[in-house]
Amino acid sequence: MNTRLSLLTKNVRSVLAASAAFSVMATAPVYAQEAETEAKAEDYEQIAIVGSRAAPRSVADSAVPIDIISDEEFKQQGATDMVSMMQTVVPSFNVNDQPINDASTLVRPANLRGMASDHTLVLVNGKRRHRSAVITFLGGGLSDGAQGPDISVIPAAALKQVEVLRDGAAAQYGSDAIAGVINFVLNDASEGGSFEARYGSYYEGDGDMIQLAGNVGMPLSENGFINLSAEYRTADDTSRSVQRDDAAELIAGGNSFVADPAQVWGSPEIKYDVKLFANLGLTLSDTSEAYMFGNYAEREVEGGFYFRNPHNRGGVYDGGIEAADIDGDGVIGEDEGYQLLLVGDLTGDMSGNCPTDIRVGDNVLDNQTYIDQVQNNPDCFAFNEILPGGFTPRFGGVVTDMSLVFGTKGELENDITYDVSLNLGENEVDFLISNTINPSLGPDTPFEFSPGRYIQSEQTLDIDFTKPFEMGLYEPLFVASGFQYRHESYESIAGDTASYEIGPLATQGFGIGSNGFPGLAANSQGEVSRHNIAFYVDAEAYVTENFMLAAALRYEDYSDFGDTTKGKIAFRWQALEDIAFRGAYSTGFKAPTLGQSNVRNVTTAFGTNGELIDRATLPPTDPVSVLKGGEALTPEESESITFGIVANFDSGLFITADYYNIEVTDRISTASGIELTDEDIAILLEQGIDDASSFSEISFFTNDFDTTTEGVDVVANYSMEMLGGDTKFSLAYNWTSTTVDEASPNISEERIRMLEDNLPAVRYSATANHTNGDWRVLARLNYYGSIFEDHLDSALPIDKVGSEFTVDLEVAYNVSEEFTVTVGAKNAFDEYPDENTQYAGIAGSLYPTTSPIGINGGFYYLRGMYTF
Incomplete structure (x- = not known):
């Protein structure tokens, strides 16, 4: 594992190593303690800290919709990575497989409430999580060009609960919170723990997965805790392909060197995936405490790429x-x-x-x-001499993520509470590509390359205060105010020389750089940075016994594009004993990321004529981008309305239904590919971009379009005794509709349809979880509405990928008080999306690649859990 040892890396590793060493010394006395036999009375599953800076409120008492997902809900499903787990339990959270999609293979973009993946702010223990270094240049339409956090580095074993705020919250938490906020709350137990081993495989017999995870809680003196979590996972790749038409013609013509299938569509191989998390807290006095938490994660992923035909691949054959x-x-x-x-x-x-x-x-x-x-x-x-059957590159990389947050909080005189923290975060992606060539080097080319690294670093200082004021209202007026300073940088590091070298055959028409993902040249590497400051104030109070008002105002000033002020107002009205109404209006924004403003990259994509093209993504202020309409990026702006009803009946039935409407202007995305003329290429060459002759198209980030997204979320829960045991029923329903109100000429009609119709309009899940003695049986019915797909993003429309039902089943048995065995199946009846009958022969994809149920079919698993 080749990892850049920055100062942050060393600090995080030191903290985790010291914590692990302490755990070894402390384990014996912890295990010797007698286990408590009575269940704890605390019911944290229904209490959220996100959404309000007043005293934490329950889900039912919140003025905005919040989902609380317990650690048990993550354990009771077949998904193994955090992104897929979230999709299972949050209906408006969507993610699909990324079988061949450049950097999206490394970090899959996920969408909350129909927004792009970087429209959701991610917190850990209430603190902002840093972005991933990966920019999803090909993000399935909706997330094209998005650069959001990588939540897959968070192990489920480290969690106490997850809070999903489904409401615009930029006025409270800052940039990115247009769709909402996800807060991952870490386990803070000071004793006990668990160890889990899991094996799974797809019904097709591929994609074998092994996962080991553990968590241990220990006291830190008599006044604190150390909670450590670790996870290790590997997974084989899958294939759901048919032979491409051109590859079949080559074989029919007598070329026996062509693979069958020549191109593989499926989940990538996860060679290793290591995640470590530590959460520490220490009471300093009756009115103050210190805290620290951090993580280190590293994984290597390798997936398929497009087949290079040995007769007509440009720049090679x-x-x-x-x-x-x-x-x-x-x-x-x-x-x-x-x-x-x-x-x-x-x-x-x-x-x-x-x-x-x-x-x-x-x-x-x-x-x-x-x-x-x-x-x-x-x-x-000719390359036919060494690659007679053509070739299919394997693309992937190593993703390294680390963070360290430490601070102190407590209470001062006059009921003033404070929270001061420093947050350090870094994410690095080191791209790798193999089974490919630098054509310009001819027979001397290597076949493996490291085409470059990208590093996103962030440092944040937060100072927060709250104080209740007696104003003669039913409750004191809670006022919170604070200051935030954030510095971030984005660094591009050149690939190995062979990945961008201009070889002796370049002047004869052979392409330059590692084919499929040319390396970042030394003269294009560099680091850019910016900082911003923010001031906020928010207030909340029950004006009467049944009516609550809340308001927030936030000012932010960025060093690279200026300032912005956003606000929010919300209410909750207990109209009847069992029924309450709630609503909110807010303005929000998402600042353009440093990566979006400055990255240079080359991706391989299908052109509208069905041939592979090399598309260069340039900064929007690059002269060639400006020539094609590029200009400096500005923030996205949003207005959001939420209105809903909460019903909490004495029978135990709990229902929430919330309507939302989100208008976003100046949304940032990558422009559709723009063809380069000979004059454009000449300008690029004059700029010193020596491999410009290899580019067919360019793209750049732009404030491209305006959208209106509306939807309805319905959540219902009910428990009852039946069949001699207890059964919990839950329903989660989402309807979402997006309309592109206005778009620039840079965005194609197919992209507009992808934005509007590539996510299912209706999605819901109904779950029954029955416990009877030592047995537990879970059944979950999932529904995904139909979608539109622009196959391969190349004007190949699949007008209707049909709606689908899938069923998840799980049976668990407590072998003893400490050990539980679980068997289950995700997509138990092995459902697949409609076959890609229109275009399967073009690139060999048997199914629509953006199907919301995935393309792999049923997955079965066996899990053993030991708790102590």
Whole structure:
């Protein structure tokens, strides 16, 4: 595991190592303590700290919709990564597989309430979580260009509960909280623990997964706690592919070197995934305490890529077209003629007289001219000699994430509470690509490359105060105010030389850089940074016994684009004994990220003509971007309305229903690919971008469009005795609709449809969890509405990917008080999305790649849990 040892890395590792060493010394006395036999009375599952800075309120008493997800709910499902777990339990949280999607393979973008993945603010123990270094250049339409936090680095074993605030909250918490806030609350137990081992596999017999996880809580003197968590996971890749039409034609033509399938669509291989979390607290006095928590995580992921055809892949095999009237109509159309082979001269002075007119035919390997003048000629070279069946790169990388938060909080005189903390976070992605070449290096090319690294670093200082004021109201007026300073940087580090080197064959039409993901050149690397300050004030009080009002105001000033002020007002009215109404209006914003404003990258994508293209993403202020309409990014602005009803009946039935409407202007996304002219390429070359001749298109980040998203969330819970045991019923329903109100010419019609219709309009899950003695049985019915997919993002519309039902089943048995065995199945009846009958032959994808139920089918698992 090759990891950059920054100062933050060393600090985090030191903290975790010291905590682990302490745990070894403290384990014996902890285990010797007698276990408590009575259940604790605290009911934290229904109390949230997010959404209000007054005294924590229950879900039913909150003025805004909040979901509370207990640690047990995460344990009682088949998903193993945090993103998929969240999708299972939060209906408006959507994520799909990313089988071939560049950096999205490493960090899957997830969507809350129909917004992009970086429209949701993520907190841990109430503190802002840093962003991922990964920018999802291909994010399935909705999240194209998003750069959000990577929540998959958080192990479920470390959690006490998760709070999901489904309401705009930028006025309370700052940038990104347009869709809402997710707060991961860490386990703070000072004793006991658990160890879990899990194995799972897909019904198809692939994707084998092994996961080990543990948690231990220990006292820190008599006045504190140390809680440590760890998780290790590996998973094999999957394949849900059919043979591509062009690969099948090559095989039919006699090329026996082509793989079957030539291109693999499926989940990537997780070679290793290590997660460590530590949470510490210490009471300093009757009125103060200190806290510290942090994490270190590292994983390596490798997935598939697009097949490179050995006859016509540009910059590798493609020698152009010999114009000819193939169809016999007397007119030679554009690109009508015979495909020629690209042949390089290795002499250095072009004295090899290498052929440039070899027609590839059905199989160029059988062409006698190729055999005589290329294969058996040391002066001439074609990549068919070393890669006769073409090639399919394997793309992935190593993601490293670390954080350290420490602070103190307590109470001063006059009922003033304070919380002062320092938050350090860093995320690094080191891209890797193998089974590919730098074509310009000819036969001397390596086949594995490290094309570059990106590092996102953030440091945050928070100072918060609260105080109740007696104003003659039913409750004291709680006033909170505070200050935040945040510094962030985004660093690009060049890849290895071979990944961007301009080889001797570059002037002969061969591509430059590691094919599929060219390395970041040394002259393009660098670091950019910015800082911002924020001041906020919010207030909350029950004006009467049944009516609560809350308001918030926040001012932020960024060093790179200016300031903004946002506000929020909310109410809750207990209209009847069992029924209350609630609502909120807020304005919000999302600042453009440093990565979006400054990143340079090259991705391989399908063009509208069905051929692979290399698309360069340039900063929006780059001269070529400006030539094509690029300009400096500005913040996204939002207005959000929420209105709902809460019903809490004496029978135990609890129901919430909330309508939301979110208008976002100047949304940031990557422009649809813009074709480069010869003049554009010349300008790039003049700028020193020497590999510009390899680019077919450019893209850049832009404030591209305005949207209105509305929806309804319904949550219901009910418990009853039945069949000699207890059964808990729950329903979570979501309807979401997005309309693109206005869009620039940079966004295609297909992208607009993806934004509006690529997420299911209706999604719900109904769960029954029955406990009877030592047995527990869980059944969950999931529904996903139909979607639209622009297949391969290349104007290949699948107008309706049909709606689907899936069922999750789980049976658990307590072998003893400490040990539980669980068997289960996710998507138990092995449902698949509608087959991709229209375009499967183009790239070999058997199913629509953005299907909300995934493309892998049923998954079964066996889990053993030991608690102490």
